[in-house]
Amino acid sequence: MSSTDFGPATGAARALPPNYRTVLDVVETAGPGSHLTAQEIWVRARALQPRIGFATVHRGLIRLHELGSVMKIDVPGEASAVYEPAAHPHAHFRCSACGAIGDLDYVVPRAALRRLGERHGIAIEREAVTFTGRCAACNAVPPGTSDGRSTPA
Amino acid sequence: MSSTDFGPATGAARALPPNYRTVLDVVETAGPGSHLTAQEIWVRARALQPRIGFATVHRGLIRLHELGSVMKIDVPGEASAVYEPAAHPHAHFRCSACGAIGDLDYVVPRAALRRLGERHGIAIEREAVTFTGRCAACNAVPPGTSDGRSTPA
DNA sequence: ACTGAGACTGAGAACCGATATCACTCCGTA
DNA sequence: TACGGAGTGATATCGGTTCTCAGTCTCAGT
Structure with a gap:
């Protein structure tokens, strides 16, 4: 399940766009047990891609969640959702x-x-x-x- | 525990304010298994107290949740929290x-x-x-x- | 009764996270 | 080269929650 093996097949999974890859890097670098909000991920992503926008980070998290690469956690009592690498x-x-x-x-x-x-x-x-x-x-x-x-x- | 027996003691539990009592009535009338949003509770409360404001309903829900009379449920994927009688x-x-x-x-x-x-x-x-x-x-x-x-x- | 303190109340504004929109860029393909 | 779809960033929008503020009410102690 490494995220680098692209599916080149007919209309199957496309390659991960570079910015989404950055988002995934941020989440995976933070590691399991780290619970980052979208905002925090955005801040860290800008350290790697200074021009990346929040919308892109958010879209990336949605995509990565659909792909099963990151987990989205809604913690009761917490204002915003947090993300962590899939495990x-x-x-x-x-x-x-x-x-x-x-x-x-x-x-x-x-x-x-x-x-x-x-x-x-x-x-x-x-x-x-x-x-x-x-x-x-x-x-x-x-x-x-x-x-x-x-x-x- | 009718709402008319005030707690006269020195700073002990105060009686439930009338509007909060209305909120509690709405939640309890809906019964267990009903999962009402604050908005829905407000709509129903206005049938009993037409001048009640949303802020009061919301404050009442917070109070009632603190008192343990209603349960607040944060459902992942749901935009707003829902409430139901404590059980x-x-x-x-x-x-x-x-x-x-x-x-x-x-x-x-x-x-x-x-x-x-x-x-x-x-x-x-x-x-x-x-x-x-x-x-x-x-x-x-x-x-x-x-x-x-x-x-x- | 009078009064002061504090709780309650309603209306609306402010806040904030999530999402939608839009114009633009990029890249592979015909 | 022209086209089309995906990606992108800035911003607007939306909806739920929370805050603010001024007015009202209740109660305890005179």
Whole structure:
């Protein structure tokens, strides 16, 4: 699944446009566990392509999401969506005190998915599991003492 | 807990303001399984209090969410948050074809929550599980035939 | 009753992320 | 060379959420 093998076949997958490639580079360089907003990705992309516009970054993220190269995560309580390189499915955690977002290795068991699908007649294609609470750092601080709000991102 | 017994104590819980009570009525009348946006709740609230403003409804929803009386659900792919009366935790399903939202009875097992909390040193307080796929109605229709987009809400 | 403080309220503006639009450029093909 | 489709950047637009502000109301303590 390297992103460099182009599909030259008749009307099949086209080569990734250069700017989209830049967007993918930014996301993949940030690595798994990094949760970047489109804005942040745009800022970093401009370090590589100073003239790249936000619209292009946004379109690139849509395309890359369709291609399955990046994951788009809608975190409840977060204003904007965040992106990370595609990886095996996992859950996310958001600290309600400092806003930090992290990965957790939890997936809904396949048996449960099949049971839900059969019972309701639905075809489940994707899952999004997000936990909210207090992260380790904020957990150590009494919930009134300076609030742990020093690391909001 | 009628809305007439005021809490006279020194700074304890105040009584629910009348308009907030109206908002709560709307949400509870819609019942569990109804997923109303703030706009929809506002429309229904105006049937009870014609002069109520959207800001008041929105503030009421925030308050009621803090109080734990209503649940706020951020559905990935949905533009706005939806609200429903507080109930036992459950998962949600969104049809990617028609946009319908429904409830599913799935919760992350307590053992898994405890294990995740211990491993990462976090205190999990809430979970949000959302599945995406095709609902029973859209599942029956071949994925190009009129798209099943007749029942978007 | 009077009064001051604080909560509630409605209307509208402001904000912000996401998306659409449009004119232009680039590149491969006929 | 001419054409056409995809890519691109700047900007407009949209919709949901949140903020602001002035007016109103309720309550506690006189």
